Amino acid sequence: MSATERMTRPAAASVPLPGGAPQQYRRRRTRQIGWAFVAPFGILFALVFIVPITYAAYLSLFQDRMVGGPSFVGLANYTKLFGDAQFWDGVSRVVSFTLVQVPIMLVLALVLALAMDSMRLRGMRFMRVAIFLPYAVPAIVSTLMWGFMLGVRYGLFGSINGWLGTDLDPFRPSTTLISIGIMVTWAFTGYNMLIFDSVLKAVPQELYEAAAIDGAGELRVIRAIKLPALRGSLVITVIFSIIGTFQIFNEPQILPSMVANSGITTYYTPNLYAFNLAFTGSQQGYAAALALVMAAFTIAIAYAVQIRGMRDALDQ
Amino acid sequence: MRLLTKAWTVGVALVTAGALTACSGAGGTTASAGGGSADQPVKLTVWSWDGTVELAVPGFEKANPGIEVEVVNAGSSSDEYQALDNAIQAGSGVPDLVMFEYFAVPYFAVPGKLADLGPLGATELADDYVPSAWNNVVMGDGVYALPSDFGPAVMFWNEATFAEAGIDEAPTTWDEYYEDAKKIRALGDDYYITQDTNDLFFLLSLIWQAGGRPFEVDGTTVHIDFSAPETRKAVAFWQKMIDEDLVNTKISAWSDDWNRALNDGTLASQNMGGWLTSTLPERAPDAAGDFRVALMPQWDEGEKVGAENGGSSFGIPEAAANKEAAYKFLEYFTHGEGLQPRVDAGAFVPNRSVLDSPEFQDVENPYFGDQKTGQVLAEASNIAAVGWQYPPFFEWARSTYGDIATPFYTSGKGSLAEVLQTWEQRSVEYGNEQGFQVD
Known part of the structure; x- marks a missing residue:
């Protein structure tokens, strides 16, 4: 690159061409080089993101039939989806799940991160890894594990019921969602805690020193320094969590094979519904429409949260 | 950091390249299997989650020198049907023989995805199967699979x-x-x-x-x-x-x-x-x-x-490359000499030749308190x-x-x-x- 510049520069200097053509030429070259740098990402992005989504959008305009094959139906899949009670059942389930689980998990992560940062605990490194570790356990393994732990007949809850003479069942249709919430919280609290923890670590030491000189106590420091510092990362974790909970799939997919009558249907979450539509119902077009609508829905909510979060941050 | 990014990019490029070659590799084998001519050995791909099918392969390959059989477990039940649907849709990688639960046979046969085995000689085998098993694989005038277990x-x-x-x-x-x-x-x-x-x-x-x-x-x-x-x-x-x-x-x-x-x-x-x-x-x-x-x-x-x-059967996809060779093997392990090794390994088959045989009926099963379970099972099959x-x-x-x-x-x-x-x-x-x- 430096060689080419050395060649173009004297030319531009010695021959004053009208219209500043060499300048433009150089700018174009620079721009092209920029593209070359973006290319590795761009190509991958196109391959694994844009192409599949475009293909899904294309598929969603067709109806698959076992007799007669696929036929173009325009937007019929979308109109059908908006009138599909099973779809809305799944959507309302994940929305209410998100409303309850995400705040609980984030508050828990926040408290843990603040506790870590208070410097008053022993064995912090161990704690940090131990709390983060569930995130590294594959969801399938953790679901199996929790399935045994919460199982009534021979699991932990079976023993608890035996000792206390109670009749608790974590996998009744009315309680299954709570159990899934516990599994998800267990898995992701450490991850969120780590994000908060790293942000707190980046707070300049001088701020604390200034606070100490001003005579601020620990709670005051949390309120005036730590929480404001965490605001930006809070927005990020909320967005990640919403995206995550909207896509719940592993738990409801695996649980029915472990526990009977947990109330998990083939349309328990929108993701599970899309999977079952595509793979057992051979309705790929309809499943594609569902996936796209859910994607749009998720993006819209994540975007709203982001704008809201940014505005609040600016107000500060 | 920059070094990391670079390593990441290179890594991604390698993975992508690997995936691409893997894809073309798979495509290559299918193509060669499809083009099996008379002098070239024919290679059959069998999708099965019944482990006993494999036991029939050595005997079959010995008796049919021009045919090689590879038994693959492409998943059980729904997973396998899904894979088959995908392969048929993609037009490549379609196996020559596929295992189906009885209830799944119409799913593939009605839209014309399964070959009618009648012209290949399947109709003559009807008498060897108990009526209900045979009933499972016949639709209209066509025979779309052969029962393999019952x-x-x-x-x-x-x-x-x-x-x-x-x-x-x-x-x-x-x-x-x-x-x-x-x-x-x-x-x-x-x-x-x-x-x-x-x-x-x-x-x-x-x-x-x-x-x-x-x-x-x-x-x-x-x-x-x-x-x-x-x-x-x-x-x-x-x-x-x-x-x-x-x-x-x-x-x-x-x-x-x-x-x-x-x-x-x-x-x-x-x-x-x-x-x-x-x-x-x-x-x-x-x-x-x-x-x-x-x-x-x-x-x-x-x-x-x-x-x-329950129970299952094997059929030949309409899009399979080597239907005649596939049928040869199908006949071999569901009816012919390949049946016995499977039965010995615990396969429960609806073939009258097996069910009515003294070897099957007179065996005492220690788990069931030395009951001759074969007699009950044979009777249940017949009725x-x-x-x-x-x-x-x-x-x-x-x-x-x-x-x-x-x-x-x-x-x-x-x-x-x-x-x-x-x-x-x-x-x-x-x-x-x-x-x-x-x-």
Whole structure:
């Protein structure tokens, strides 16, 4: 690159061409080089993101039939989806799940991160890894594990019921969602805690020193320094969590094979519904429409949260 | 950081390149398999989750030098059907022989995805199979698969638990079964004659045995009806069993709980396919010597009518490259010399030549208290009633059944009859959407 510049520069200097053509030429070259740098990402992005989504959008305009094959139906899949009670059942389930689980998990992560940062605990490194570790356990393994732990007949809850003479069942249709919430919280609290923890670590030491000189106590420091510092990362974790909970799939997919009558249907979450539509119902077009609508829905909510979060941050 | 990014980019590039070569590699093998000519050896790909099929390969390759067979496990049941659908849609990687549960045969045969084996010689084999098994693979004038294993509905009953309840014989009628259920229930909180958490195939086998034929299929025309008196009789009986708390609705089959309850004898019996004979010893090793096999109880005393619960077959996709070679192997392991090694390894097949043989009937099974289980299984196979059909969209229907039936099993509200009615409505709707004429 430096060689080419050395060649173009004297030319531009010695021959004053009208219209500043060499300048433009150089700018174009620079721009092209920029593209070359973006290319590795761009190509991958196109391959694994844009192409599949475009293909899904294309598929969603067709109806698959076992007799007669696929036929173009325009937007019929979308109109059908908006009138599909099973779809809305799944959507309302994940929305209410998100409303309850995400705040609980984030508050828990926040408290843990603040506790870590208070410097008053022993064995912090161990704690940090131990709390983060569930995130590294594959969801399938953790679901199996929790399935045994919460199982009534021979699991932990079976023993608890035996000792206390109670009749608790974590996998009744009315309680299954709570159990899934516990599994998800267990898995992701450490991850969120780590994000908060790293942000707190980046707070300049001088701020604390200034606070100490001003005579601020620990709670005051949390309120005036730590929480404001965490605001930006809070927005990020909320967005990640919403995206995550909207896509719940592993738990409801695996649980029915472990526990009977947990109330998990083939349309328990929108993701599970899309999977079952595509793979057992051979309705790929309809499943594609569902996936796209859910994607749009998720993006819209994540975007709203982001704008809201940014505005609040600016107000500060 | 920058170094990391660079390493990442290189890594991604390598992975992508690897994936691309892997893809082209797979494409290459398919192409060569498709182009197998007379002088080149033909390579057959078989998709099977039945481990015994592999045992027939050495003998077959020896007898047919020009043909190589590769048996691949492409997943069980739904996973495999999905893979096959994908391969057919993509037009590449279609295997030459594929395993299907009986109910999945129409799903592939009706839209023309399976080859008719009649012209290849399958029609002549009809007499070797028990009527009900053959009935599963024939549609209209075509034969679309050959039966490879069979699930005559039989009753596995725990003699020790029954004895505890004061019963010394297996119930021969459903009325007796009901009385026995009450006695076993009286043994204690955990004791039940059986369990059921929306087991569709059991309910269908009950209806099947009672003479109900809820599905009638003729090409793309399907008729669904759960209101026939025979069907209603079977459903009402099971409803009574559930209503009176004689069936455990908390333990689902194949779960860990199920294994334990079979082991400790609190689940006193199972009405299931004959194939359970080979898996029960693994599921309930502690109950060795306690279980016995009997015919399923009858609706009328002195009758002998059976039904099916499960079983599978092998078919040749219409898009397969080597149909004739594939049929040769299919015939070899489902009917010819390849059958015996499979039977020896525990495969339960519906071939009369096997079922009626003294080697099969006279073997004492130590797990079942040295009972000659082969005799019961052979009889159950021979009496399995014919005329049952599955709709082509049964794969979808069975997954929906769980959604509809679960609320009934968990809350006890509603009834099995209502569940079946809703199921019928949904199936009619779905079938019509899929281009069938369903009513």
